[in-house]
Amino acid sequence: MSTEQTPAPAPADKIRCEACPVMCYIKDGRSGACDRYANHGGELVRLDPFTVLDRAVEAGDKLVPFAAKGEDWDGEILHQGNTFITAVGAGTTYPDYKPAPFIVSQDVDGVDMVTVVTEGIFSYCGVKVKIDTDRHLGPETNLVRADGEAVGHVMTGEYGSQMLSLGGVHHLTGGSKKEGRVTCDTLMKLSNGEAVELTVDEGATLIVEAGKAPVINGVTEERMRVGCGSATIGMFAQQWFGKVDDVVVVDDHITGVLSEHQAGKVLGVEPTGISIKGRRSTPGRYFQVAEPGTGWGGTDVSDPLTILGDFNPKVAKPGQSLLMVSTTGEQYAYFELDADLKPVQQDLPERLNVSVDRIAENCEPAMCSVLFMGGAGGSLRAGVTENPVRLTRSVKDALTYVTCGGAPAYVWPGGGITVMADVTRMPSNSFGYVPTPAIVAPIEFTMRLTDYEALGGHMDAVMSLPEAMELAARREASRGDIPWPMENSHYAWRHIEG
Amino acid sequence: MNGAEATWLTEGTRMHMHHGPIDLVIGADGPASARDIAFRAGWARFQTVLPELVAELPVLRTPADPYDPVLPQPASPVGRRMGHAVSRFAGPCFITPMAAVAGSVADEIRDAMLAVAPGLTRLYVNNGGDIALHLTDGQRFRIGMASLGDQSAQMDGVVDLTRADGIRGIATSGRRGRSLSLGIADSVTVLADNAAMADAAATLIANAVDLPDHPAVRRERAEEHDPDSDLAGQMVVVDVGPLSAPQIAGALASGRARADEFVEKGLIRGASLLLQGQVEICGSIAPQKIAAGSPSFRTDEVA
Numbered sequence: 145m146s147t148e149q150t151p152a153p154a155p156a157d158k159i160r161c162e163a164c165p166v167m168c169y170i171k172d173g174r175s176g177a178c179d180r181y182a183n184h185g186g187e188l189v190r191l192d193p194f195t196v197l198d199r200a201v202e203a204g205d206k207l208v209p210f211a212a213k214g215e216d217w218d219g220e221i222l223h224q225g226n227t228f229i230t231a232v233g234a235g236t237t238y239p240d241y242k243p244a245p246f247i248v249s250q251d252v253d254g255v256d257m258v259t260v261v262t263e264g265i266f267s268y269c270g271v272k273v274k275i276d277t278d279r280h281l282g283p284e285t286n287l288v289r290a291d292g293e294a295v296g297h298v299m300t301g302e303y304g305s306q307m308l309s310l311g312g313v314h315h316l317t318g319g320s321k322k323e324g325r326v327t328c329d330t331l332m333k334l335s336n337g338e339a340v341e342l343t344v345d346e347g348a349t350l351i352v353e354a355g356k357a358p359v360i361n362g363v364t365e366e367r368m369r370v371g372c373g374s375a376t377i378g379m380f381a382q383q384w385f386g387k388v389d390d391v392v393v394v395d396d397h398i399t400g401v402l403s404e405h406q407a408g409k410v411l412g413v414e415p416t417g418i419s420i421k422g423r424r425s426t427p428g429r430y431f432q433v434a435e436p437g438t439g440w441g442g443t444d445v446s447d448p449l450t451i452l453g454d455f456n457p458k459v460a461k462p463g464q465s466l467l468m469v470s471t472t473g474e475q476y477a478y479f480e481l482d483a484d485l486k487p488v489q490q491d492l493p494e495r496l497n498v499s500v501d502r503i504a505e506n507c508e509p510a511m512c513s514v515l516f517m518g519g520a521g522g523s524l525r526a527g528v529t530e531n532p533v534r535l536t537r538s539v540k541d542a543l544t545y546v547t548c549g550g551a552p553a554y555v556w557p558g559g560g561i562t563v564m565a566d567v568t569r570m571p572s573n574s575f576g577y578v579p580t581p582a583i584v585a586p587i588e589f590t591m592r593l594t595d596y597e598a599l600g601g602h603m604d605a606v607m608s609l610p611e612a613m614e615l616a617a618r619r620e621a622s623r624g625d626i627p628w629p630m631e632n633s634h635y636a637w638r639h640i641e642g
Numbered sequence: 643m644n645g646a647e648a649t650w651l652t653e654g655t656r657m658h659m660h661h662g663p664i665d666l667v668i669g670a671d672g673p674a675s676a677r678d679i680a681f682r683a684g685w686a687r688f689q690t691v692l693p694e695l696v697a698e699l700p701v702l703r704t705p706a707d708p709y710d711p712v713l714p715q716p717a718s719p720v721g722r723r724m725g726h727a728v729s730r731f732a733g734p735c736f737i738t739p740m741a742a743v744a745g746s747v748a749d750e751i752r753d754a755m756l757a758v759a760p761g762l763t764r765l766y767v768n769n770g771g772d773i774a775l776h777l778t779d780g781q782r783f784r785i786g787m788a789s790l791g792d793q794s795a796q797m798d799g800v801v802d803l804t805r806a807d808g809i810r811g812i813a814t815s816g817r818r819g820r821s822l823s824l825g826i827a828d829s830v831t832v833l834a835d836n837a838a839m840a841d842a843a844a845t846l847i848a849n850a851v852d853l854p855d856h857p858a859v860r861r862e863r864a865e866e867h868d869p870d871s872d873l874a875g876q877m878v879v880v881d882v883g884p885l886s887a888p889q890i891a892g893a894l895a896s897g898r899a900r901a902d903e904f905v906e907k908g909l910i911r912g913a914s915l916l917l918q919g920q921v922e923i924c925g926s927i928a929p930q931k932i933a934a935g936s937p938s939f940r941t942d943e944v945a
Contacts (some may be wrong), residue, residue, distance in 0.1 A: 164644055164692065165661075165662060165692050166692070167696075174867070174868065177662075177868075322884070470839075580917060
């Protein structure tokens with residue numbers, strides 16, 4: 145029998161939760177007996193489902209403070225208009241002919257607003273993944289696999305990034321049972337911000353995690369390059385002019401040479417007699433100076449002189465200077481020609497430090513971004529209105545604003561309500577699954593109460609904000625980087641009433 | 643430290659009580675005066691339940707052993723309910739009184755309310771899916787089971803109970819619930835004479851749904867998962883990969899054998915076992931209506 149009243153201090157990696165008499169020790173990454181409080185990296189956080197975003201709570205505040213519940217609880221402490229009910233943990237009423245789990249109304253600056261929240265079951269959904277890298281991940285349209293199962297394919301190479309399309313109805317429900325399950329699992333993990341290992345047929349093995357640097361064939365991609373070698377010449381020609389005789393920017397795609405490049409010519413940079421091994425595209429721009437790799441600028445080059453031929457003795461002069469640098473600024477070397485016109489490496493002169501640093505400074509950290517994409521144009525709409533197409537029209541007419549877990553959703557033009565949302569802007573663990581298989585994701589529709597009534601909304605099911613707050617168990621600070629869902633600038637009627 | 647809290651969900655008929663890991667949703671029907679006095683009594687009793695349990699946690703976490711006469715016994719009213727319930731199952735099975743904690747709290751509060759308000763026609767105390775019930779003649783409960791982990795519509799089930807059925811406790815246990823499990827069942831729902839018995843039985847049946855040494859079943863020492871667990875030293879299931887239909891059937895069959903044994907001994911009245919979409923049902927109470935169980939009943943469907 146324990147009679148101890150003063151507990152021993154918590155071990156280093158554990159927090160002692162004092163929210164209730166159980167006083168659990170909670171290890172990092174675990175939750176207490178109640179599953180309500182958890183240790184996230186040494187900080188006690190509240191994590192039960194059904195999330196409320198609270199604009200009144202300063203971002204960065206501890207999440208633990210929670211509206212006191214009690215018989216004499218004053219509903220007025222909820223500042224109307226500063227609280228937004230999200231669908232995270234709200235549940236769903238599949239199939240959706242019943243009203244959505246929460247239809248909440250509140251007064252926002254004199255306009256009676258209603259938010260219909262539901263966790264949609266999306267069997268027609270996927271994620272679009274942008275991977276900041278110039279490395280070759282695999283040919284376009286080749287399959288991307290997780291656990292050996294096809295879960296998507298390689299799309300296009302975009303500026304400094306490779307795009308993958310994962311999920312979609314054909315992988316979720318069109319293939320084998322295992323394919324569907326693995327696809328569902330992959331989508332859920334990516335959307336919840338977990339790391340997933342993917343392999344591309346005839347391509348790379350990747351570790352992708354939203355908001356984190358990609359790991360490609362075991363190597364973490366540190367930075368996005370500033371641009372290709374030619375672009376880098378264009379950006380920095382002015383800063384090099386007069387400080388060095390020539391510059392070579394080494395890059396796997398296009399290697400640039402200042403003295404031959406249009407940017408150098410315009411400035412009046414003299415020819416230097418340099419020759420580059422590689423296939424010349426246009427003056428000062430060379431393809432394929434080396435093989436792809438993990439060396440300089442995404443090539444396999446470790447000694448930059450290997451991409452140079454002999455200098456032309458009719459043009460080059462002894463003492464002539466040359467800067468070689470990669471497109472991330474991570475590698476650089478400075479040379480001067482000796483009497484035999486051979487480059488000899490010297491320390492980088494002070495005057496060139498700035499330009500090398502600036503290349504590095506202009507490279508953004510390489511990141512994976514994951515956009516959840518799903519169609520909410522189906523039966524889910526029936527949870528909102530008796531006449532589903534009216535919801536679609538209301539969204540298109542900007543009378544209804546769509547969010548996913550409070551984060552803004554981009555609504556695609558054209559038919560249906562096809563939305564995309566950045567999963568890193570949504571509350572943690574917003575996504576779930578059902579064994580159909582399909583992804584369960586939060587979605588909220590916010591509009592004026594009058595517009596809700598006009599589109600055939602389930603008016604009987606509308607509850608007040610304090611009523612909904614009774615059921616809410618998780619309260620999060622709203623984030624400075626996402627627009628507040630009830631800002632009237634989202635709505636077409638702002639012109640009339642705003 | 644936060645104390646116990648109580649809030650009306652529906653003024654006069656449904657109340658939410660919360661303290662630490664305990665959440666009760668209590669619904670009462672009957673004359674207004676009876677409901678009023680019952681809720682007051684339930685609230686008065688509830689406020690000290692958690693401190694009482696915390697004070698004797700070491701005893702409550704000690705495995706029950708019917709053959710050990712000097713084993714310390716729980717002293718608090720809820721602790722005694724827990725100890726009594728699990729002693730009926732102890733012996734061959736590993737079990738600690740904690741296996742019946744949720745159901746015992748529900749039974750305790752129901753009885754505290756009924757003691758002062760016998761005029762209530764219906765009462766339920768739902769402790770996170772472990773439910774203590776009270777019915778009078780002519781009344782019935784229609785209890786919906788929402789399969790939270792498994793939302794395919796066909797998995798939902800409904801069971802209708804009348805006083806004549808004699809069921810006063812329902813509980814659900816399994817991997818999709820909050821507690822650690824030694825087995826792989828997604829959920830096991832049990833109908834019994836009281837919630838404490840249902841709770842203990844659901845835990846044991848869920849533990850018996852298992853595939854020992856199967857590579858798709860990942861286990862971890864309980865203390866790795868929860869340093870304070872009463873299951874310290876036991877291997878708890880932390881992940882179950884996809885299983886083939888025969889494997890699922892095999893795991894369910896071993897759980898069913900234990901459930902049948904409990905039914906034969908009169909310890910429980912019925913059970914439904916769910917694993918990866920397959921269902922096993924046993925017992926005498928309208929079993930066909932229990933299509934499947936879940937980690938928690940959708941309390942708003944208890945009506």
